[in-house]
Amino acid sequence: MNIQKTIDRRKLDEKVIHMPWFVQQFIDYKLPDLSPSTLLEYVRDYEQFFCWLRTEGLSTATANDQVTLLDLETLHMESIVGYRLHLTTRTESTNSKITVSRKMSSLRSLFHYLSQIAEDENYYPLLKRNIMAKVEIKRIHKPKDTAAKLKGKILEEDELTDFIAYIADGYGHDVVDNKQALYAHELNKERDACIASLILNSGLRVSEVINLNVDDLDLTNKLIYVYRKGNNDESFKTPVYFREQSKDDLVAYMTLRQTRYQTPKREKALFVTVPNGHKEGKRMSKRAIQAMIIKYAKRFGKPYLTVHKLRHSFATDYYLQNDIYKTKEQLGHASTETTEVYAHLTDKTMSEAIERRVSG
Structure with missing residues (x-):
């Protein structure tokens, strides 16, 4: 479990x-x-x-x-x-x-x-x-109502990669005069960028991210194995693909997971932190990841952005290149009714596409 x-x-x-x-x-x-x-x-x-x-x-x-x-x-x-x-x-x-x-x-x-x-x-x-x-x-x-509420509150196009880059580097420049914030960023920037990258390149839920173990990661095939919401078979983990960028970010984080966080070998968690008063790395909490994304989002100029909206951002981006059924499977939705949100979110893109003409 x-x-x-x-x-x-x-x-x-x-x-x-x-x-x-x-x-x-x-x-x-x-x-x-x-x-x-x-x-x-x-x-x-x-x-x-x-x-x-x-x-x-x-x-x-x-x-x-x-x-x-x-x-x-x-x-x-x-x-x-x-x-x-x-x-x-x-x-x-x-x-x-x-x-x-x-x-x-x-x-x-x-x-x-x-x-x-x-x-x-x-x-x-x-x-x-x-x-x-x-x-x-x-x-x-209703999917259409949900889509309307999400408009302007998710990352689109180049913003997905810009946000990851901001966590890895840009945030440090913005807090250069705040020694405490700068120290925390230097300590955690690879891990934090990796978490955002994984969600923005796979669409995982935050609950799925916190439950990840090191053994769930297959870097060679760009796969991660997760317990999906609604699946009560505790013996089965669903394989979920992630994009190449996330592979690079995972490799960067994995090289320092054990040494920087003093993570003991018995700790199976993929994403770890060293809580105040502790000496060893332990599994990050859901609340910690949520607070972390909100912190970066505010400085990035997207105050409405949350960890769940990162999932929406991936889904919208993914849906533009794939059909509703592939999107449903990638996100682990129980039915396409939930996935319809992204059809409404991409209405603007679809209306622009119909106007394009091939010259010649």
């Missing part, structure tokens, strides 16, 4: 014991099909919903694990409307439309399981009445 899944599985096990027995049963039912990360989000959504039920007096339970099936069975439609309103209007950390839609989908999944799949000892459904079956959840996350 990869690093993030192991962490999320532990958190899931810690949280699910504070859920009603029927939620625990639902999570067990879903474990073979969904990742621990997804199920952890489900449990967090149920925590929030059950707390709301108790606060509103819709359940007499004094703790979440005491919420009953009858509490769910006797909910009125106005209660569900009230909960949706609570999610969208509460003053602290108001949820976006996409988040509300996801939280309602989590509830729908649970209620569907209890009313259509799970049975009591007499073969009757655990939930006799499913109020969530009446709730229509509109699709919010």
Whole structure:
């Protein structure tokens, strides 16, 4: 099991014991099909919903694990409307439309399981009445809308290579008067440029990058083996190709990975760091990579750029030279519906292409 899944599985096990027995049963039912990360989000959504039920007096339970099936069975439609309103209007950390839609989908999944799949000892459904079956959840996350939000916030054409070069060299010139920033850059520039290069030349997710081990790297064939999102077969790593530029950056980083970071031979992680107070290199965290990209992006003049937008940048660039099916496979998408974002992002390029004429 990869690093993030192991962490999320532990958190899931810690949280699910504070859920009603029927939620625990639902999570067990879903474990073979969904990742621990997804199920952890489900449990967090149920925590929030059950707390709301108790606060509103819709359940007499004094703790979440005491919420009953009858509490769910006797909910009125106005209660569900009230909960949706609570999610969208509460003053602290108001949820976006996409988040509300996801939280309602989590509830729908649970209620569907209890009313259509799970049975009591007499073969009757655990939930006799499913109020969530009446709730229509509109699709919010449309590819065209996503593409519109990404316009101008990703790297295009020469910017992909310019950004990598900036991390390797340009940033150092910009912080020359800041001794601390300059020291950190001198220490980490090859590693940081390599991480950005790998994402911009392969389209890997940040979760896939942090889980990489040295043994996953095949420089000769320009391949890297990763646990892909949604693939619950823990014995199988998917081969993902990367471009020639990334090979050069990987070679440069690998020559100093062990010596510069005092990385012990037992450490399998490809990308390492030496945390404050430590003497040896250890696996970088997801947060560290995200913060690192944001730091360089601001100085580069792209304040909206994030580590995930590097993946979008690669995907848009890749899609221009390949069809939607190759792009889907390269990115590890479950369906081409997700990949459609890049078709919309390249609309401008396509409209320019149709105007070109071959002279002669």
